[in-house]
Ligand SMILES: O=CN(O)CCNC(=O)c1cccc(Cl)c1Cl
């Protein structure tokens with residue numbers, strides 16, 4: 001199982017690399033990695049397991065965060081209806097996105113960042129994405145609000161981008177035009 005000791009932190013070069021696409025059929029190693037990433041999220045959101053293993057909670061986690069520079073991440077995040085979006089995402093692409101932007105009023109956090117970096121992270125509110133599952137089947141999905149934000153936070157990790165790269169330096173709480181706070 002993935003533990004916090006396996007998570008690399010700011011300053012580690014892997015966090016700023018563009019991760020490599022993976023080929024199918026997946027190696028046993030890459031399949032196991034995808035499963036381990038999702039298991040971490042489920043564990044991190046279970047109060048007993050999280051306390052037992054001292055896990056920080058996450059709604060997403062990307063392979064580069066455990067020093068594996070491949071285009072794989074996992075999501076375990078509630079949608080607007082309270083249903084969990086539970087996905088292992090391989091070779092993801094955003095195929096289209098809304099003009100409207102959204103941001104979390106409390107800002108974003110990252111397992112690889114051991115400090116509070118405050119400010120709004122404006123991202124497209126709705127996205128249409130394509131990716132492959134572990135079996136190489138292509139999936140197309142429309143996401144909005146928190147799942148869309150989480151997907152983009154993880155896709156950023158695959159491109160060496162950190163959430164705070166998007167925060168306005170002069171005014172971290174600048175309300176970008178056409179952006180909406182997610183309540
Ligand atoms: O890359 C993933 N992490 O660093 C896991 C910890 N952060 C979160 O779960 C998190 C928290 C707030 C907003 C977003 Cl969008 C995310 Cl993703």
Ligand code: NI
Nearest residue numbers: 109110111112
């Ligand atoms: Ni992160």
